[in-house]
Amino acid sequence: MATARELIAGSGLPLLEARMLLERALGVGRAWLIAHDDEALPDDRAAVFRDWARRRGNGEPMAYLLGEREFMGHDFQVSPAVLIPRPETELLVETALEHLRGRATPRVLDLGTGSGAIAVSIALARPDAAVQATDLSAEALAVAAANASRLGAAVTFARGDWYGALNGAAPAPTYDVIVSNPPYIAAADPHLSQGDLRHEPPLALTDRADGLEALRAIVRGAPAWLRPGGALWMEHGWDQAARVRDLLHAAGFAHVESRRDLAGIERISGGYL
Ligand SMILES: C[S@@+](CC[C@H](N)C(=O)[O-])C[C@H]1O[C@@H](n2cnc3c(N)ncnc32)[C@H](O)[C@@H]1O
Numbered sequence: 001m002a003t004a005r006e007l008i009a010g011s012g013l014p015l016l017e018a019r020m021l022l023e024r025a026l027g028v029g030r031a032w033l034i035a036h037d038d039e040a041l042p043d044d045r046a047a048v049f050r051d052w053a054r055r056r057g058n059g060e061p062m063a064y065l066l067g068e069r070e071f072m073g074h075d076f077q078v079s080p081a082v083l084i085p086r087p088e089t090e091l092l093v094e095t096a097l098e099h100l101r102g103r104a105t106p107r108v109l110d111l112g113t114g115s116g117a118i119a120v121s122i123a124l125a126r127p128d129a130a131v132q133a134t135d136l137s138a139e140a141l142a143v144a145a146a147n148a149s150r151l152g153a154a155v156t157f158a159r160g161d162w163y164g165a166l167n168g169a170a171p172a173p174t175y176d177v178i179v180s181n182p183p184y185i186a187a188a189d190p191h192l193s194q195g196d197l198r199h200e201p202p203l204a205l206t207d208r209a210d211g212l213e214a215l216r217a218i219v220r221g222a223p224a225w226l227r228p229g230g231a232l233w234m235e236h237g238w239d240q241a242a243r244v245r246d247l248l249h250a251a252g253f254a255h256v257e258s259r260r261d262l263a264g265i266e267r268i269s270g271g272y273l
Pocket of ligand 1: 113134136137
């Protein structure tokens with residue numbers, strides 16, 4: 001029988017991570033853990049914690065071990081079938097919501113929804129919006145649909161290759177805003193074999209080309225799916241903003257701009273029809 005203090009000390013993990021994993025293994029909160037840190041814990045719970053601590057030590061992301069990640073103030077369930085939502089993607093949600101301000105019952109399309117973080121956050125912030133989300137991965141769509149239902153967000157889901165997911169909808173719907181955080185890491189980027197990225201689905205990370213392939217497809221297809229005055233906003237890599245702006249100009253978008261994340265990096269670009 002081990003105590004919380006012994007398990008945490010023996011884990012070799014940073015204190016915060018060890019506490020978070022032990023809280024989850026025991027189903028208790030931080031205050032309980034601190035108040036009872038010298039109490040003997042059940043062997044089966046200690047075994048779960050030791051297994052998670054070992055996996056964390058081998059680099060598995062905290063979000064996959066805990067099964068959740070907070071985004072826009074909501075707890076999203078995540079599995080290795082989906083990208084772990086990143087804080088910088090909140091800029092995309094905030095920008096889409098800004099564009100929708102003053103538009104009643106807007107229509108929104110989120111391409112490559114993953115955990116549903118973007119689509120669900122928009123739907124929760126704007127319950128009057130009709131939000132459509134797509135993904136090529138059936139496993140990701142199952143995670144996204146479960147998140148929508150658990151968080152009480154009205155989102156419809158379709159599976160397919162970018163706009164191909166919407167084929168068959170008659171008449172073809174048009175949207176006030178299209179948002180996407182597509183895979184934008186180039187196939188040759190060494191970061192793919194480092195850190196959390198090693199554990200995330202390759203389909204969510206890389207286009208298996210130069211990093212711009214998915215962004216090209218999304219920009220190219222957007223005009224057919226946007227209402228006049230509608231906007232397209234996409235997240236992209238730290239060094240891709242100028243090239244994404246060029247793509248938007250070439251596709252006929254106006255008022256093309258990029259916005260910086262909290263680290264000062266041009267993280268999203270968009271334009272208006
Ligand atoms: C970077 S992840 C973004 C996930 C989520 N939107 C987020 O921001 O956390 C990209 C998503 O695009 C999906 N995807 C990749 N290729 C696709 C394609 N050709 N058509 C539709 N979705 C695709 C992946 O399965 C993945 O869920």
